[in-house]
Amino acid sequence: MESATNTASTVRIRASELEGRGWLNTGGADLDLEKLRGKIVILDFWTFCCINCLHVLDELRPLEQEYKDVLVTVGVHSPKFEHEADPVALAAAVERYEITHPVLDDPELITWQAYSARAWPTLVVVDPEGYIVAHLSGEGHAAGLASLIPELIAKHEAKGTLHRGDGPYVAPEAVARDLRFPGKVLPLADGNFLVSDTGHHRLVEMGPDLATVIRTIGAGTKGCSDGSAVEAEFNEPQGLALLPAEVAAQAGYDVVVADSVNHRLRGITLATGAVRTVAGNGVQRLLEAGPARVDDDGATASSTFLGTAPLEIALSSPWDVAYSSVLGSVVVAMAGTHQLFGFDPAGGAVTIVAGNGLEGLLDGPADQAWFAQPSGVTEDANGSIWVADSETSALRVVKFSDAGASGERAVTVETAIGEGLFDFGFRDGDAAAARLQHPLGVAVLPDGSVAVADTYNGAVRRYDPATKQVSTLARGLAEPSDVLLDESGDVPLLIVVEANKHQLIRLPLPKNALQVDEGAVQTQRPKTPVAAGELALTVRFSAPTGQKLDDRWGDPTQLKVSSTPPELLVAGGGTSVGLSRSLVLSPDVPEGVLHLTARAAACDGPENVNGEIPDHAACHLYQQDWGIPVILDAGGANELVLDLRGMD
Numbered sequence: 001m002e003s004a005t006n007t008a009s010t011v012r013i014r015a016s017e018l019e020g021r022g023w024l025n026t027g028g029a030d031l032d033l034e035k036l037r038g039k040i041v042i043l044d045f046w047t048f049c050c051i052n053c054l055h056v057l058d059e060l061r062p063l064e065q066e067y068k069d070v071l072v073t074v075g076v077h078s079p080k081f082e083h084e085a086d087p088v089a090l091a092a093a094v095e096r097y098e099i100t101h102p103v104l105d106d107p108e109l110i111t112w113q114a115y116s117a118r119a120w121p122t123l124v125v126v127d128p129e130g131y132i133v134a135h136l137s138g139e140g141h142a143a144g145l146a147s148l149i150p151e152l153i154a155k156h157e158a159k160g161t162l163h164r165g166d167g168p169y170v171a172p173e174a175v176a177r178d179l180r181f182p183g184k185v186l187p188l189a190d191g192n193f194l195v196s197d198t199g200h201h202r203l204v205e206m207g208p209d210l211a212t213v214i215r216t217i218g219a220g221t222k223g224c225s226d227g228s229a230v231e232a233e234f235n236e237p238q239g240l241a242l243l244p245a246e247v248a249a250q251a252g253y254d255v256v257v258a259d260s261v262n263h264r265l266r267g268i269t270l271a272t273g274a275v276r277t278v279a280g281n282g283v284q285r286l287l288e289a290g291p292a293r294v295d296d297d298g299a300t301a302s303s304t305f306l307g308t309a310p311l312e313i314a315l316s317s318p319w320d321v322a323y324s325s326v327l328g329s330v331v332v333a334m335a336g337t338h339q340l341f342g343f344d345p346a347g348g349a350v351t352i353v354a355g356n357g358l359e360g361l362l363d364g365p366a367d368q369a370w371f372a373q374p375s376g377v378t379e380d381a382n383g384s385i386w387v388a389d390s391e392t393s394a395l396r397v398v399k400f401s402d403a404g405a406s407g408e409r410a411v412t413v414e415t416a417i418g419e420g421l422f423d424f425g426f427r428d429g430d431a432a433a434a435r436l437q438h439p440l441g442v443a444v445l446p447d448g449s450v451a452v453a454d455t456y457n458g459a460v461r462r463y464d465p466a467t468k469q470v471s472t473l474a475r476g477l478a479e480p481s482d483v484l485l486d487e488s489g490d491v492p493l494l495i496v497v498e499a500n501k502h503q504l505i506r507l508p509l510p511k512n513a514l515q516v517d518e519g520a521v522q523t524q525r526p527k528t529p530v531a532a533g534e535l536a537l538t539v540r541f542s543a544p545t546g547q548k549l550d551d552r553w554g555d556p557t558q559l560k561v562s563s564t565p566p567e568l569l570v571a572g573g574g575t576s577v578g579l580s581r582s583l584v585l586s587p588d589v590p591e592g593v594l595h596l597t598a599r600a601a602a603c604d605g606p607e608n609v610n611g612e613i614p615d616h617a618a619c620h621l622y623q624q625d626w627g628i629p630v631i632l633d634a635g636g637a638n639e640l641v642l643d644l645r646g647m648d
Helices: 051-066 087-096 110-114 142-159 245-251
Strands: 022-024 040-046 071-077 103-105 122-126 131-137 185-187 193-197 202-206 213-217 237-242 255-259 264-269 274-279 304-307 318-324 329-334 339-343 350-354 374-379 385-389 394-400 411-417 423-427 441-444 450-454 459-464 469-475 480-486 493-498 503-508 517-522 528-530 533-541 547-549 557-564 569-571 574-577 580-585 591-604 619-632 639-647
Touching: 022 087, 040 051, 040 110, 040 142, 051 071, 051 142, 087 103, 122 142, 131 142, 142 547, 142 619, 185 237, 185 480, 193 237, 202 237, 237 329, 255 318, 255 329, 264 318, 318 339, 318 385, 329 374, 329 385, 339 374, 350 411, 374 441, 385 441, 385 450, 450 480, 450 493, 459 480, 469 493, 533 557, 533 591, 557 569, 557 580, 591 639, 619 639
Parallel strands: 040 071, 071 103, 237 318, 318 374, 441 480, 528 619, 533 639
Antiparallel strands: 022 103, 040 122, 122 131, 131 639, 185 193, 193 202, 202 213, 237 255, 255 264, 264 274, 304 350, 318 329, 329 339, 339 350, 374 385, 385 394, 394 411, 423 517, 441 450, 450 459, 459 469, 480 493, 493 503, 533 580, 547 591, 557 574, 557 591, 569 580, 591 619
């Protein structure tokens, strides 16, 4: 397909055929564009590791339901990680996330390349005649699609090219289980274990044998309702943190739950199973806060204060929680904004502990550090917070200095294992060369080493901070999503949440850990040939019908640019308004990755008599992060055009 980003908007571009290894959710049938003719088609290019892709799945659900007789969503699964190319793993992900539309398995990125996709997620809208009408990158496009779809319906009903009726989705056969894609596990004082039964949208208390169900908390239906153990509702709950007794007494509940899809923290009273919302207003947080406070001595303060009205603060896909004795608050792995938040159950304060909201791997002071979908957190004996940073396949650690006279603590972020967004593998040995693959859980072992649920490698790994060596404790597991040290018996054991086998298992701590080297690899995406020197960068954005760029406080667009390695970008980096930038690439760096973040704010009309946006208008933020691999080539392009929201 000729790329729409290089074609005038007046030229109608025929959609390319859908090619891949096979189809899911079609009852075994293969689909092609001819079979979809007469329907409005949304191609959703996704990969199941990506939190932004999961957000888009939820954004599309109401549209799929409202326009089910004319709209067909086709998920094009184009994997980032090696494990995601496994058809069994993909089938499990389609079940896990309750996807109710056809999914094309595109492991070789054939269809991805045909549509010139450059980021996860990317949406391409195809009209009933088979022509591309929109390219949308990132999340937050539901409002724009809600205005575009009726326009297409009216146009093609008038032309006689719209065909109403059932779509090609065929629901798979349901399977009954005690647990369904469990996420995290928490030990309780009585010897039982509390498990986030993520796929059933509830919590399950299990006996010491990890098999006996003692009770359930939550109705088991997707939703967000407070109340008793039988009335309350969750939406894909994940992390669990037990509060110290004195904190629980002040807060009035015992356990904090990361209710991921609801973008909330929930509180559980163990005596009754009652559930309450303790933080989050249910609106997905899209913008990171400003820089952290700085002490007089220049050190980054321990947190950025967001407020003490926690139910009014937006969160974004909280994935794990752990109580920090140093901060006196719950540390939240805020996967959706690539940050660590803090939540004080007693006082209600919500803070940003580390991460500036940019996606990637960058160490340093807390307000300057980058994370990428942090998904597991735990505290060690020194009060440091270990982080499973999933999208960089990294193990990170957040360290706190002693409190100064002001009471503030300097906070720094370091990387123990990991290289970057596109580097992963299965390699033990020296930590500098070791590789993980999308880890989701961490636990501290008796000797101070750290166990990692190395999810996409199906393994549990061990990192020794003293020797900076990595080894393998267990392998052959089915997407382990959490790991826990169990010291309830005579010898310490590991409890592993084996998500794709819907179970918890105990494993011994081996005396002699394995040494595995299956290599280090990179995400196999085509590198864009670009010429050294000046590179003109343009991000296209067209506000949806009925919306206008929100320029009440200046330019409502923003572009952030950086690179890996930093030496690749000689000029043009940093953050500024506008969606175009002149970059200068070094001729001495043969290849690298350009990291780009684009944002645009638009508000609903109608406009007032002066053509201005009224104060009561609903506003929408459009944003996307790109990590674009480039290779320097004398004959390469000297311009790069991307679509945040491009219309044809």
